[in-house]
Amino acid sequence: MPAVNRVELYAAIRRDARAGVSNRALQRQHGVGYRTVVAALESAWPKERKPPPKRGSRLDQYRGVIDDWLRADLDAPRKQRHTAKRIFDRLQDEHHTTDVSYWMVREYVATRRREIRIEAGREPANTYIPQEHLPGREAEVDFGEVAIRLRGELVTCTLFSLRLSYSGKAVHRISASAGQEAFFEGHTHAFRALGGVPTGKIRYDNLKAAVASVIGFSRQRVEADRWTAFRSHYGIEAFYCQPGIQGAHEKGGVEGQIGWFRRNHLVPIPEVHSVAELNAMVDVWDEADDSRRIGSRARTVGEHFATEQPLLAPLPNESFETGRWFTPRVDRYAQIAVRMNKYSVPARMVGRQARVLLNASDLVVFDGKTEIARHERLMTKGSTRVDLDHYLEVLLRKPGALPGATALEQARASGRFTPVHDAWWAAACKAHGDADGTRALIEVLMLHRHLPHEHVVAGLATALRAGALTADAVALEARKHNETEDGGADDKTGHHPTHLGGDRARGEGETPAVRSLTERRLRAHIPTDTRPLPSVDKYDQLLACRRDPPNEGAAP
Template identity: 30%
Template sequence: MDVLPEIRRLHFVEGVTISDLAKQFNLSRPTIRKHLNTVEEPVYPTRQHQPHLKLGAYIEQLTNWLETDAVLPGKKRKRTAQRLYECLQVEGYVGGYSAVQRFVKAWKQARSSTPTIKQAFVPLLFPAGETCQFDWSHEIAVVGGMEQTVKVGHFRLSHSRQMFVVAYPCETQEMVFDAHNQAFAFFGGVPKRMVYDNLKTVVDAIFVGKERRFNRRFLTLANHYLFEPVACTPESGWEKGQVENQVGNISEWLFTPTPKFSDFAELNAWLAQRCRELALRPHPDQRTRTTADLFAEEQPLLMPIKAVFDGYVETMRRVTSLCLINIHRNRYSVPAQWANQVVSVRVTAGKIRMVANGQVIAEHARRFGRDHLICDPWHYLPVLEKKPGALRHGAPFVTWDLPVPIKVIRDRILKQDKGDRAFVALLQMARDLGDAGLDTLEVACDLTLQTGVISAAIVLNEMRRLTEEAKPKALDQSAVSLPTLTIEPMADCSRYDALRSERHVH
């Protein structure tokens, strides 16, 4: 349509022939004649059906995926057009993304005609090293062979757009602390401001405007790293729109389809690696540079990490007569001497520590779920001294994963007369040897098995022999020159007689 006025002007005003116009505009003469007779804007027929040349063989597969995703609960579990395009590429599709996008859009419009209302926002600009945004999301993953909802902590540096995500079984306060430790270690520094929703683990009370009362323990974290905590206005997610957008993208990029991992450590290692890979994509604002390029410039401007925050949540608990403390529906053992007493419990993302008199008296790896019994058999050794029969059916000892030689010796000794007390004596000696005690007991049991005579006394003798200090070697007098006596002392008994003859007046 743009060339029509020019063609008509050249022909009717300047007298250019049809042949010359065809050569000048690289068009056929019939087309030139048609344009000369055109006065109104031409109307072209609209194509009612879009042909799918390369997509045609995959339409059935794509439709099945869309129908499968449509019945999934929640928007986060549904694949976007971009994700479906990537899945089709795995299946062998070599066409473009636009064809997939048009098909997905038409399919969704055919199912729903509800209009969407869009909002307008103001573009924001953040200085390097100043602001980081935080948020939680709930994703579906298979961890340890079981599908479950994992809580994912999201961090995003507002200047470089560098992201970091880490997953946990729950989003309690100790998980918030650990997530910050992990994120700051990943970034290699601390931003000056952290922006949050009004999380219960962060904000205790919301007042008028921006005034908040932050949680005291959370303020300890902020004071440790020296960042300024900022809480958004309620129901105003656009105040931290970058991380809100990241939540949706991560759900699409990393959790669709559902990933599978053996444990949370493997999941988080994979998430950290994917964050590094995604940083190689073009920056949203500076398309000629990657997110990693801007992060390399921003990282030196972050505040340095002088020490890692000990992110525990502390409570006071009473130890039961079974030497156990109930923590989050699971029971953990404490040394027997603290039974029926109150101790302090410090809960972190991965550990449970019991503290009394300023000293850590017990430490366990944290277990998630319910009704787990986590016992350290050494905690119950003082009880065995008085009740050795508990060795046979006591839960800490039945589930104790001992080395094979110790198990064989234990089973043989328990069949002997007073075998309970005899094996308890072996455990007592192993405890007295400290960290190397169990290894020493294992070697002693192995040596005893080689003799063919099984007895607690023989095992004890082997343990003493293994742990006794080396005696100094005897001095070889033949190889050493000894001093010789030149003047021999003379015996004088008269001095003794003189003393007897003296009289002492009292």
């Protein structure tokens, strides 16, 4: 019976007893025994039930022996101390135990070994000292792993978190890797979102992006050169935690923050088309988290941060380049290798060196100072990402290579090469032959460089319905869609140009015609010329002179 019901029962028994009800009548009235009535009359508060006696274990008679062996290990070399398996073997050999299992010994040794070390003063007990954090001074940084669905595929990304110790305000950034470029980009984004830099220490564990090596068991570290320059640029004072699980407790705030963020915002697993789209969602979540309270605090995170933000150090005037530069050589497949992955570049770069800026989630390829390619960074090692546009000039000379091209398959998978492209391609090959039809498709694909993707697809669909299987016809229709969306008009009355295959009613048997773009523009914008035609009489006189040549026998 629950304790609260026993309190009410005791109160009722005591009330009836004061009214003169006998003990036997109290037992019948409340449905209890003689001992309960006596206990209720003795005290208004029920006594605590005695815990059941602890059940004995077959290991009890050997506990003292095991404890003696563990105490002897205190002065033994570290590599020559008893393990649970060795203690179990000695019990069998020296004490002939047959009813004690290895798992009983292992469970006892796992708990008792540390207790003996604490009793002997060799190891402190787990005691945590409360800390006071001043506003605007301290922060903590760490990485964590998160899973997302990127274009339908489950991939693992890295979550960067910088958390201010006083207010609990945290800024997050998701990237393709935990490399140095992601480490720097996370800091830069966090400082920009916070509007300043903590004036005191920022706590880190031994991240490879910052620490080249750990010196012994001390807090001294050999830092990476770029990290030293980055710290100097922003005025960061780094504090490195101890290696292992003990160091994790020194920055428990950010450790718990990453877990809280993952459980509250990334469950269920988000489905996105790009990491940039996901980071836009993360920024919204970070702003919304300002309204939450941490633990038993009376004020929200945003209210504490409003007090802390003016105390942060101002940002430097110039930004720090967070990406890393590489100068790979373009191979014969028009690809470059960066961090064990391959990316395509325009085919004209084959055999030349390119300049590559590797960022946290993308990479940019330059030819001199001109950007020639941009790719989303690959998540796994040994992968390849190619852009069909980079091979179009080569495919014009080798149209037979297009059907089995890797770039074509990746374009289909990404949705850039649509079923409309395939349908128009098949119709063009049927009308002009495989080689000429494929060349016509490649010329259509080149239109994507100058016109929006959706307008080229709409032009393909319109041309396909009209039976216009040339690149010029597709270009005409794509430009019509482009001008229509931009507010272009077909004539001065404001009517939009007529699209092929539209809803305009046609007569029976009428075949839609693809009009000339030049003709349409001339008709729409050039007024009728009413001037008289020029006279050619003077030119007739010149022609008459040429028809009367001088006599060959005449004197000069």
